[in-house]
Amino acid sequence: MAPAVPYRALSLDLWFTALYYAAGDEAGWRKVRVDVLSDLVRRPDGAPFAPADVRAALEAYQTRVRATGRDPVAIDPEMHVRGVATELGGVVAGGPGEAGRRYSSAGMAEYPPRVNPEATRVARELRRRGVPVIAITNTARRGATWQERLPAWHGPEFEEVVTSCEVGVAKPDPALFAEAARRLDLRPAEILHVGDRPELDLAGARAAGFGAVLYRGFWDRYPDDDYPGRAADQTAAAALGATEAECIDRLEDLLDPDRFAWVPRPARHRGGRD
DSSP states (O other): OOOSSOBSEEEEOTBTTTEEOOTTHHHHHHHHHHHHHHHHEEOTTSOBOOHHHHHHHHHHHHHHHHHTTOOGGGSOHHHHHHHHHHHHTOEEOSSTTHHHHHHHHTTTTTSOOEEOHHHHHHHHHHHHTTOOEEEEEOOSSOHHHHHHHGGGGTOOOOSOEEEHHHHSOOTTOHHHHHHHHHHHTSOGGGEEEEESOIIIIIHHHHHHTOEEEEEOTTGGGOOTTTSOOHHHHHHHHHHTTOOGGGEESOGGGGGOTTTBOOOOOOOOOOOSOO
16 A cells, blocks of 8 residues: 655664565674674783673673663674773773674675575665665664675665664664654655564554554564564554554565655765765
């Protein structure tokens, strides 16, 4: 069902909308992150810490972050590395910025996420029509990391990847969506956000004034214990009063010719961090 006023941009969630992962991938990422931290964080004399100590320090740092009411995915990778170093009483090795870059990409080469081919096709077609496509995502990886890696995976080409770790807040906080609107130089009501989590994507987009659509196509792909599952998401969507018009099972339904409109905008400086 097309909106009364067509949107001028599309925002996609990443996990279980544009991308997905399988059982075992998360454990693989955790191991590689510890390996990277073990190389980056050293004792003051330059000697390495035991990986088990690094893992414990990472968990302790993230527990401290949660105790302040923040989600670890809203913390920049550089701060993660420095937080672990503080927990261990160590120092960060390497040149300026190296720690943040390496930790941001840790595990992506070894355990690349799977791409939703529909997301790639939709992004390509909308961009062909002149409609900008961005990502808004809760992630501990920087936007530049995603934009560097996505082409190699044949993933969607995004004009921007707005990340929780760089903005400093996580969905459903409206500030994350507001930053996306700022980068697009559009009013929130001119942007449609599509994601799989009712309490994060649907509620967050609505609170920010975005259009909102709930994507159910990958609910059955959630790894056990990592996500609530189809029944819980259906309950959450019903509690938010999601109508059938606000739910899709195929991303290609977004290509309804009446859903988006394009009005040329003047050239602008693109915001956000590299």
